[in-house]
Each structure stands twice: as structure tokens, then as C-alpha cells.
Amino acid sequence: MLLFSYLLLGGITTGALYALVAIGLVVVNKSTGIINFAQGELFMFCGFLAWMTHVQFGLAYPLAFIAATVGGFLLGIVTDRLAFRALAKTDIVGLVLATVGLAFVLRGTARMIWGGKGDYLSFPPITSPEPVMIGDIMVVPQQMAALAGAIAIMLVFAAFFRFTRIGKIMRATADNAKAATLVGISIQNVYTLAFGAGAAIAGAAAVLAAPLTLLYPDMGFSFFIKGFAAAVLGGLTSLSGAVVGGLLVGVIESMAGGYIDSSMMEVAPFLLIMLVLIICPTGLLSLHKTRDV
């Protein structure tokens, strides 16, 4: 039983990192219908911004957090204005490729700026680095912080979409872009805001995750693909689904590693996803679905 609870906890804490990426993907997808393949790279890039502020320039932790989120937001807006705006109406394949292009640009830039500073840069945790006992189980406090952060970000954005005017506008745009235009909503602004918000989430996520994951220019892809998996399991447009999906991917990995074989850890979530999508083509947690023709 102790084995199970350790594996479960290990899975949940890793899953929280995936959830952090998945939430960003869902916020963008929810209002634009696009999957931002550069989400993992935004996560990486903002992490380095925070590192530069906090470790290199020695500024306080909150400033690093602000640097990462604001930096992320601006990065999202700039890329949207430069590239995605022109693309909003293009083919999905083209759009996917453009976000992949952005991912390459970010990765290359990060390698150029920070790539020569060491192999994996460490980032100090906000919490105490010493593991603490919770019941019978030892945990690293930063892992709890990441989990709490994921849930907090999820709640903030769920409230944003449900209660604020802009949030409602964004949802309306996603539901029916043409109708939204008819009632005077600027789709372009909605898209810009969505990309900005998605990137800002990546920034916040990066600050929470960096002490656990270390920073390196190529960290983005594995986070993106796990985050994408989590978002799809959660139904692509559901914020709570993204969190549950993320935790699920983490727990599957951990359990597969603990009970089957550690070589299965990497592949287990993907095997499961193939199965899930065959049985349930729009994700595990999607219930109310409409199909337009």
C-alpha cells in the first residue's frame, strides 16, 4: 500500500507539471481552435526569463514571477500580431506549422542567449528545499507548490471565462466566430488576448516548475507533448479537464514505471491515449459535444 501511495503521489506531482502546460494549451484552444505547438517552448523561454531576473540579476522572487508572466504575455501578443494574425484564416496545417516555426525560433534564441551558461540551469525553489513528511510519506514542498499553482491558475481562468465580460466574449468567439463578428466582437483582439494569456500561463507555470525540472533549451517538446495529451484527454476545451488529464498522464507514467517496468514509463501514456481515442474519439472527459456539419 505504501508503494502505491508513493507512486500515486509521484505521479500526481509530475502530473501537476503537465497540467500547467495543458492549461495554457486549453486557454488558447478554447478561444481560437488552435493548438499552439510552441507552448512548451514558451514555457522554457519564460523559465529562462525568470532565471535571468532572479539568479543572474539577483532580483527578488516576485519580480522573477512578474518578468516571466509579463514577458510571456508580451511574447504571446507579439507573435500573434506578427504571425498568427495573418494566419487566422489559413489552413490548420499551415497554422500548426507556423507555431512549430515559432517553437524553433524560441529554442534557437534561448540556446543563443543562455545555452552557453551550463548544461542544465538550476532555479531555487520558493519553498524549503528539504523534503517534509506528510503522514508516512516524504514530499518535496516545491512539488506541492506546483500542484497548488496548477489548481489556482485553473480556477482563476475558469472564473475569468465564466464571469468576466472578456471571458464571455472569448467563449462566444470560440462557439461561433461568424456570429461573434456579427454582434460586434473583434475576433482578432480575442485571438491576441488568447495567445497572450496562454503565454502568460506558460510564464507562471515555468516559475513554479523550474526548480523541479531544471532549465535547458530543449525542455519544451516533452512538456508540450505530455501537455497536449493531457489537454486532449480532458476534452481540449475544459480547464478542469486539463488539470485532471495532466494528473492522469503523470499517474499513468508512475504506475507503469512502478508496476510494469521503468522502460514503460515514457510510452504508457501514449498507448493509453491511442486506446482512449479509439473508444472515445473526443477525449475522456468530454460529455456535451455537438458536431457541426
Added chain:
Amino acid sequence: MPMFCRRNVLSGLFILALGVPAFSNAYQLFVANLILIYVLLAIGLNVLVGYAGQLAFANAAMFGIGAYATALLQVHLSWPFYFAFPAGTLIAMAVGLLISLPALRLSGLYLALSTLAFAQFTQWVFSHWDNLTFGAGGFKSPPISFAPLPVSKPVGLYYLSLIVATCVTLFAQNVVASRIGRAFVSIRDGDVAAQSLGIDLLGHKALAFGISGFTAGLAGGLYSQLLNFVSPEGFDLFQMVIQKATIVVGGLGSITGSVLGAGAIIIILELLREAKGAQEIVFGGVLILFVTFFRRGIVGSLQQHFRGWDEPLHSARPIGSALPSQVRLGEKESLS
């Protein structure tokens, strides 16, 4: 017919390709051969993505399966290349058909993820099934010999690739101009509508996946010979990005576009060697610029500026229309 029309340009390129070994050094011949391999990949992927509208990410995996199957049949069963190559191609095609089964029920981003998951799974098998694939360390495959013919291996392989690429180009052009091609396009533009026209969805989706598996398998077999070394890292997501880039840059829904796109991307990648250390940034930038300013790819621009570039069934969807319908399918939800 105008001088600078599609047919003349393609014939010109073919004649140029025939002469390449005569005026190129070993490096240039290698790059030329690589282009021919990517022509094959691009054509198959364009049939699947550009014509049939399936947003799949498994082509790099099928490319890998073709390469592994061809090389492993040579290594394990000592088959000569001329048997291993077609057999490897058929294996890749069979896998393509297999992936199409779930694809009937999946669309848009869900299909994207399930094929991505399949690609990750394939990578895992390549690096973990030690007894079969020799693991992540890869293995050497025996080079072919063109024995009675008086050609060296690189030149022989180049002409073999040229023959295969030419045949596949002609074959694909006929397929997309046929009833099958029209069915693909109607599936892309709306599968419910296509179904109501009496088009067999499963059959045609499977066919599109099969064609892409077939060409990826051919490309894989040739690639294993080009390198004489097979290992998992050649068939990862970067590979998939290169292939996607060829069809988007060349022009979605165009066989000519696939040919031109493959050439353009491989040449761009080789030229980018000059941007030492900044390749990623420049490559990413080129992708974004291309998608932004040449939305219909090279072929789209050529069609705009020159006569004689129209292809049967090129991108029926007008530019500037909304996202393809299948992407929007099933992605709505009232509340989070």
C-alpha cells in the same frame, strides 16, 4: 501552351536530375538523392493531408518503419535489397492501413494527437525491441551493389531513387485526377457531405493512409541505403516537421507542389548550414514567413503569376475561408 508551364518545368527538372551525377561532387549528389527521397515523402503526405485532409503526424514513423523493415530484412534474413525493399515498403503500407482504422472515428486535433502518440510509440519500439531493432544504438545495413552495371553505389542509388520518384509522381498525378482524388477532396471539404454523396469514407481514408504509407516505405528503404545506417533519431518529430514543411511550402493539395516543396526545403536546410548556430531561428522564421506570405505555397504563387500551372483539383477551398470543417468538429463544449 506557355513555355513556363507546369509540364515543361517538371520535364526540365527531370532532365536536370538525370544529369546531376555528372556535374556534382559526392556531397551534392548526396543532397540530390535526399531531395528525391523527400519528393516521395512529400507526395504521400500531401495525398493524406493536402487532398484527403487528414491531419496526421505518423509519416515520419512510417518512413522509419520502411527504413527499418528494409534494412532488417537484409540483416536478419540476409535478403538481397531488391526483395527487402519492396517487402519493407509493403510493411510500411500495411502499418499505414492499420493507423487508418482509428482515424475513421477521429478528426482534426484528436487525429493529430493519436498519430503523434503512434509516432512516439514507434520511436519507443525502435529503441527498445533490442532483439529485432538493435535498440537505440542503431545498426549498419549492407550497401547494395549494382554489380553488372558500371556504376558506383551512390550514383546507382541516385538513379534508382530518380526512377522511383518519377514513377510515384506520375502515379500520384493520375490518382488525384481520378475519381479517387475527387473523393479525397470531398472528404477533406466535409466528410458528412462526402458521405451523403455516397463516398465510402472508411475505404477512401484507408486508401489515403495506405498511399502515404506506401510512399513513406519506398522513401525509407532508399534512405536506409543512402545512409547504410539506421537508428531511431532519424525518424523523430523533427523529421515530421521537415515533411510537413515540404508540403506547406510546396503547396497543399498539389503533386507538383510536393516535388517543388521537397526540393525547396532540403535546399533551404542545406543552405542554412551557413547560418552557423542560428539555423533553428532562421528555419523557424522561414516557416513562419512562408506560411504568412505564401499561403498556398510555391505552387499557389506560380499559379498566380504564370499560366499553365493549374492542376486538376488543386485546393478546392478558396483561400481565406475558415478553418476546415473537420477541425471544428466536436470541439465545442458549453462550459468548462
Added chain:
Amino acid sequence: MKINLSKTSACWLAAAMIFSPCALAQQQPGLTATSIRIGSFGALTGPGYLYGKLAMNGVEVVFDQVNAAGGINGRKLELVREDDRCDPAGAIGAVQKLIFQEQVFALIGGGCSNATFAARETIEKADVPFLVVSSVHDGITTPPARTIFSTALTSTIESKAQVEFALDTGAKKIAVVSMRDSWGRARYTPLLEELKAKGVKIVADEEMSPDANDATAQVLRLKQADADAVIMVLFPKPAAVFTRDAQKLGFKPLLIGQTGIGDPAAFEDQVGVPGATAKFRTISMVKYTPDDPAVEKWRKLVEAKFPGDRLSVFNLFGIGSAQVLVEALKRAGPDLTREKLVTELANIREFPVDVYGAPITCTVEDHRCNKAPAWLAKEPAGPVKVLSITRVN
């Protein structure tokens, strides 16, 4: 008609290619009265850039120094870099471009094992001298290719040292945790062979991915097997995650690293949990960590040439390797040929290099020139210490 024509020319080309080595020997490509063109390939992009780009930076700094002092027999060294993206096809393309297009005189570089291994055949056929900087795959140097030498600690050497070290410390239950990508595989296979040869039966054999963020499962399994020494064939990231989770779960075996984690000070920082690295010992290809005052000279040069960079062990790999190449070029004299360079490389004996654990020795039979792994450790909050230098034969 046209086909026949090009077939004929193809035959000509084939003939030309067969005879090209002789032709090259007469002209000496890449060589002028005032310059020597040296090609370098490795990953400039992608995760392998540490072993490619950063190592090349080290090479370049050495070349700059040599050039500032007047060059080698009046010739300045010129470095041409090519990216192999850590991919076999990329490496073959890069090497062909360097040899046939850029017409370089010799090659130095090679970061990723599979990529360099795949390129070996091309280099061997073209008969170009090549000094390996950081690829460790045994197949690159064994059986030896006439023109290819290595200053990297090849994986068999490293594996022997790891096993010897574990047994010397009295470990009874040895476990392995490894990455099974091409980097890990090049080390994992010889390591298991070495263990078998020594009659050691490992108690557990676990895997981690290079991007792993959790090692609970692996740690629990090793703990269950009651391992007292764990050989980590991992990059610093998964190794840090493993070490952190081991500390968290109260598992405290001897942790044995390898050249991939060559800097115990950086590693302590990466693990981030106080005291977790107390029983961590690692091998380095070089005997200094970047903080060592002994490499102050190189730190200044690297950080001046590449602003924003910090001296890393990867730079040191390049620095060491380049010194060996420069020495061989000097010894080959003013009438430089590829042939002479190869001869001189094969004749380097006990040549002291700033950074390696022991002097470098190459022979005609054995092209693995660096056989002296340095064992490093760092007490928590203490300085990095060189524990010992193993000489493997």
C-alpha cells in the same frame, strides 16, 4: 539519348571517385602557404549542442591562441563548423560537405555517438584525418580506422573504470539506472558487458528518459533490491531527479556517475536538495571542473570570446582535443600532408595536455588516446576534489 549520355558521365564520376584519394594526396586540400582549414562537425542545434557547439567553442579558443602566436609553421588555423543535428543523416551530410565542398584538410569534432559512428565510413573512405572530441561510441575507434583518433574516453574505458570503482569501494549489490537513447545505449551496452566479464550480477536494471521529472518508481525498485551502489548512465537532468527522489525516499547508496555529469559542483546545484549528493562520485573526461583555478586562463579566453557563456566541461573537451591536434600538426612539419598528420597522431606519446587526467598516448594499434578517467567528488558545501585517476589498459 540523354540517359546514355549521363550514364557515361556517371561512369566517369565513379572512376574519378575511385581515384580521388590519390589525387587529393598530391594537392593537399585545405592547405595554403598561410592557412590550414580544419572542419568540425557536431550538433550546433538540438539537445546534443553541449557536446557539439560548446566543445567547438573550446576548439576555437585554442586555435585563436595558436594563431595569435603566429600559427603552425607560419600557417593560421581556420575552423569550419557544420551542424549534424545529432542525426546520422545530418552527420553524413555535414562530413561530406566539409570534405568535398569545403575541402578541409582534417576534421576535429563529433559529439553524438550515433551520428559520428554513421559518418565514420565516409571519413574513412575519403582518408581524412579525424580527431574525435566527445563521441564515446566504441565503434568509432574500434576496430581502429587508419585516420580516426579519439581523445574522448570511449565507453568501454569508462565502463571499466565505473565497475572497478564500484568494486573497489566494496559494493556488493550493484544496480544500473540508464537512459536508453543513443547516448545512453553507447554506454549501457559496454557497461553490462564489463559487469558480466567481472562476474558481477546486477541487482536491478532500471531506465529513465532524458526528460524524466519523476524517479519514484525507479528509486523504489532499487531500494527494494537493496542496492548499495548505483551506476547512473544518465544526463544531469534525470540524474538530478533520481538523486533528489532517492534522498526523498531515504535511499542512500553510493551514486556513480560518468562523463555526462562531469561537474559535481553544478550537479549539487541541480539536485537542489541539501546533502543529497554526499555519496555522489563521478568520472570526468577532464580532471578539472570549470571552477578550478588551474583553468582560469581558459575561462578568461572562453568568456571573452563568447560573451555571456560560462566555461563548462564541454568547452574543456574541445580545448584538450584541439591541443592534441595542434601538437600533431606542429610535429608534421612545414611540408604538411594528411599522411604526415596521421603518422604524427599515431606517434603521440605521453603528451601532457592542460585538461586531461593523464598525458595523451596514441599508437598505430590503439586509437583511443585518452584512457585516464578522473574521479571527482564534492562534499556538500565543500570544494570539488579529484579522488583518483584510473588508468585503464
